[in-house]
Amino acid sequence: MRISCPICGERDRREFHYRGAALTRPAPDAGEAAWDAYLHLRDNPAGATRELWYHETGCGAWVVVTRNTLTHEMPGCELAAEAAR
Amino acid sequence: MRIAGNGLLGEARQVAFSFDGRRFTGLEGDTLASALLAGGVRLMGRSFKYHRPRGVLGAGSEEPNALVTIGRGAAREPNMRATVQEIFDGLEASSQNRWPSLGFDLLSLNDLAAPFFGAGFYYKTFMWPKSFWEKVYEPMIRRAAGLGALSGLPNPDRYERAFAFCDLLVIGAGPAGLMAALVAARSGADVILADEDSRMGGRLLAETREIGGQAGHAWAAEVLAELGAMANVRLMTRTTVVGAYDQGTYGALERVGHHRPRHSRALPLECFWRIVARRAVLAAGALERPVAFRDNDRPGIMTAGAVRAYLNRWGVSPGRAVTVFANNDDGHRTARDLVAAGVHVAGVIDSRHDAPLSDAFEVHRGARVCGASGRRGLESITIRSVAGESRVQTDCLGVSGGWNPSLHLSCHMNARPLWRRDIAAFVPAPGAVPGLEPAGACNGAFSTAACLREGAAAARAALADLGRRPAGFDLPQAEDAAYAITPLWAVPGRGRAWLDFQNDVTVKDVRQAAAENFRSVEHMKRYTTQGMATDQGKNSNVSALAVLADATGRGIAETGTTTFRPPYVPVAIAALGAGGQGKGFAPERLTTSHSASVERGAPMIEAGLWYRPGYFPAPGESGWRQSCDREVNMVRGAVGVCDVSTLGKIDIQGPDAGALLDFVYTNRFSTLKAGRVRYGLMLREDGFVMDDGTTARLGETHFLMTTTTAAAGEVMRHLQFVHQCLRPDWDVSIVSVTEQWAQFAIAGPKSRELVNGLLDTPLREGDWPFMACGPVSVLGVGARLFRISFSGEHAYELAVPARFGDSLFRMLLERAAALGGGPYGMEALNVLRIEKGHITHAEIHGRTTACDIGMAGMVSDGKDCIGKTMAGRPGLVDPGRERLVGLKPSGAARQLIAGAHLFAPGGDAVRRNAQGYITSAAFSPTLGHMIALAFLRHGPERIGETVRMVDHLRAIEAECEVVNPVFFDPEGGRVRG
């Protein structure tokens, strides 16, 4: 499996650290349900996912990878810093 | 027997080898199978379950019967296929799964008991008593049924892994693959052509057909010479592509050393390749399938295509009076080639009533072979036709039940193959593997011309995808005969007709599975074990499911196939794990003081990838405890030096550096003055402690964070996550400088004296209070000094650029010695920090909160930080949690043990009553007894109470008094002094 880092280009997934679903951090006062969901509840979709990978042995960029769990296609990969703006 | 003037080996060198201790001579280029057949050997193995005598069935990697052990001692390699193993001088091969010998195998008694051993026998027979299964039945079955055995010794062979990239990967170097590679290479694409054979050419080496007016093998040689001269082509022989994976990634096994004597260890035995190809052409050819009939496993019965391969490539006739049994035209070619080579053909038996006739040999139209005799080698066959039964003397029968395309790789990403009635075979589904185009026989195109055509077309399609213009090209002339076949899977009749040779599965077994309602092909496979041997059903799957379809009254397409999974051929775990044997590729991180430490005899301890000294033995010391105690006393009494470079050092700069630190630490750093250091506590988002350490403010917008050695990578990743994913608007840069600085702790009452001896501007009394930091100059070298202490003593940490680390360490030791000090290692460092109640990852092990370690007050009220919200959950701040305390022995037993559990005195030491556990324990030379850090329910509220320590593993108990975790100098006078 290879990931197209926007900075380095296509690289072997062994260069990346996997974090999990790309989620928005709740506000401190968002309430228990929102925090519980952020920390513990995950969808397990058959289809498109958005997930965070860290190019640890490459450029050090966190990237948001769009991946299809059915076809294994990876249609998108953008810098997390840009996705978050 | 070898037929003079036949085959492609020509005037090859003679090679001496042995089989079961008997000496043979073969020719360079022979496989073990061709050389043994040339030497008149037909019996090469015994079957798995019944120990039936078996000979070679095929001429390729799909061989189910002729499995042998190569070599001896630790390097011996079991289950090597004689059809793949090339001979070399001194090769020692031996047969397997027989006792005492291949010719006389006592366990072949299993064969006489065969009526009891049918499908499901083990499942039904060894049901009870249950305890007998593991102790009696399984060992017995395993002894009787088996393959070759490993040596049981450590594997001395080397294995490698490698990576390759290309525009086009061509899998298989027969006519289709050669054509595809040639078209792509001439068009300028980067091409890898991989073929599992030792010599490229595929079936062109085994056939007598012509291409472009010359012999097929000569055309192949010409193409290979052209490809071999091109810089954009890599030819990989002896390389089996074993798996197709996502994004054009292919796994391939290269047999590098199997064909050479083992004493030359310069080359690895095998290399496992990961090949990333933008496009690929599958040109894996096809495998001929046998027809099942009574006793069709006699040595001497093989596929008709294998007979041609032995004759046309190796110049060997597997028999003197050969017969052929076919349901298609292809089998007749075997007879024609044999006749042309002067070998007697005793008849062709063709199940079709309209089979072509010949002047050169007798053709029995509409006839079937219904039996074979000759226990250790074929002697005769029985033919049945409308005219009745007759017997033909023959020592070799070539069988052709048609060809199965080698489409396995096309199924590795879950696609199912499609059934084609006209050729009675499965073909790859279109688009089965993205970027992989099947061509030639593996795609159901069986004529040479069709192979060339499809190979060229597949290459052109790939070139178009790659945005390249294909070079102009005329296809050479070749035969284009239609493939005429009338399916025949099994000849009806009494007795056992074999489908899966290696696992001894018969037609009857498959029918029995169907009768017992194992009608799904996947259930039938598991019930009969058909297709579960090392050939993974390559020789039997299609025939077995045809028999199953017949037995269940369904069509073949409807019955479906089992799933083809990687690897295509067996792959040794050692090849997959290349680089992981022993130390393997694991990097070793060495500090700049490593050499000096080793020179002093310090045993090095692994700390993650780092190596750190355990202790520095002094003359006369006999064990680590003695050295450790001395080093602790040395630090408390004079001065000690310890390399602390392995701690993570993260440089954080920018206008928002302070904001970032406030957000990742529970406490504030934006208020820290430049030239000061502060201890910080870091939480995970779930509220538990992640790491701790000190951070120094070197300038207004410049901080230097230290992490624990263990969590350096995790913290770096975390900081980048927080910045890039949560606060990308902040203007801050983060970089690891762990390896750029060598840093030494200098601790003890004489530490200032030692430091001052090295500084160009010595420290004055009152300068550099506790937690001060700043730049200094050490003998002209720019350095950083931090007044911080992990030992609880007046201490400094001095950092210099890593290139000066070795010389500074040696200098520090030399000068420390003059002050009655010296180096100390990890053991002493650990004792010093336990005496001071300082935590490490023994305490912050992922399940502890700030409250648990007595640092609830460090979670700042006025700001948000990572983990703050969840750290406030009631369960995480409950005073009844297991919280940090100190323990000291208060009874007769004086030993405290890390990992031991704590109980109320008098209560039962069972899990339900557990009140906590010890995380760190050491003998304190300062206090003269053992001390421990522990987590205890309501811990800090229980100072002065007695608890009972129980180590269930070692059966050790001790009574302990609960005390403050800071055992030594709780007021901190020494550290500030």
Ligand SMILES: [Zn+2]
């Ligand atoms: Zn990158």
